Amino acid sequence: MKRSTPPTRCDNARHRLEKVDCAGCVIRDRLLFAGLDVETDRLLLSPIAHYLMKPGAMIYQEGHQAAAVYSIRSGSVKLSLYSSDNGDRIVRLLGTGSAIGLEALLEPHYQHSAVAIGPTNLCRIPTNTLHHLGKQQPELYRRLMAQWQEQSLSADNHHVHLTQGPVKSRVINLLSILESLQSEQSATFYLLTNQDCASLLGISEESVSRAMAELKRQQVLRKASAHRWKLYV
Amino acid sequence: MKRSTPPTRCDNARHRLEKVDCAGCVIRDRLLFAGLDVETDRLLLSPIAHYLMKPGAMIYQEGHQAAAVYSIRSGSVKLSLYSSDNGDRIVRLLGTGSAIGLEALLEPHYQHSAVAIGPTNLCRIPTNTLHHLGKQQPELYRRLMAQWQEQSLSADNHHVHLTQGPVKSRVINLLSILESLQSEQSATFYLLTNQDCASLLGISEESVSRAMAELKRQQVLRKASAHRWKLYV
DNA sequence: CGTCCGCTTGAATAGTGTCAAGGTGGGTGG
């Protein structure tokens, strides 16, 4: 079954900010350029754009031309893979500090679709810029490899905690992952749709709903504000 | 539950071959050094050892000092992650052409345990060698990144096909993955233990046994030789 | 104000997990 509603188009939900100041970025030490000599590379960095994505906004789409890597300044993102039998299936969740779309450095097309979960703040870095920077500062390659490494490991950990055991514990594990990815505003977080949870956990949508319902009844999961939830261990 | 039998110790089951000739390697174009100027680097490459691992032999262990990357010349390898609640859980399967233990380039300890599934033929490449080579031939970095990229994607695909749907189809998907990883000798392959399959698929060992039994009854899975099996779609 | 999408809930059913009891084969030590 295909997803009935396509995710919001990029253009509708992305908002470009005019002021970009990588050197002064608050979380620079967690991002791709951490520790690199950015000051001397203002010209190179100028093509970097800074976007605010609304929840549900698509960042890039599987199979489309890949000309940029994105670095998440805040918020969280889901990566999904299309398979003919199942439609889109979420394969990874990423948060602040992660770089997404790294395949743009190696291949012509994106291999996942990336969609913002909550409001998400990110930088778009054209691959050209990265290639140039890389020639001047090979340390960048190490950082890129570290990104892949870190993401593989977190994917493995998700696999371990989300794909085994009874539904209820999988759902709790998923919620704590969401909490940790978005841990900026007092541990509140945006939820995925039940459909998305089901796809991640490999279970049915109704089972997710039932598990969530029980967690709410037990007050383990409570609404913190309009779209934000909080977990009480 | 902890695995009761520790995997065979390295020393018992690994056999070092004396003759190493990377330049003449039959599958050089699928391995890490493909296309690199290896001829002029004989000195650098000399520390590369070549091993034959018996089925079940441990290649490296999670948490141990990481001083080398391994490149799989033939055979297949399982990577597992330890978690306190479950003991070892398999998170990835890799075959000919893949490089394992890449984390050695970035971190002091291995993050997985790696165990040979069938007889496995591999090269051990000290990280020093890679770092030196990398300085001279930055193309190597691209290859390394491509390895990570490729492995992430295959991990994602495994996740999609092994963690959803009824047990029987998951088992079949797992078998075809094993088949494709070891596709050298007329599409026959070594099986994982039921325990390992169960851990990969997130189901119980008995369910694996039952599914396998049915596949054998239906002649979808047949024994080809002592330890080798073959799949008849 | 109405429609649509996603969420919730129920009841019946099929699928899995669990527990328990044997079977099998390879490896070890007497």
Add this chain to the structure above:
DNA sequence: CCACCCACCTTGACACTATTCAAGCGGACG
């Protein structure tokens, strides 16, 4: 060389969990 042992696999019966199908609800948005 044989017998034992241990790990691994198999099978059955049963309880229980999760899926499925179906109906109704609620909020978001035009």
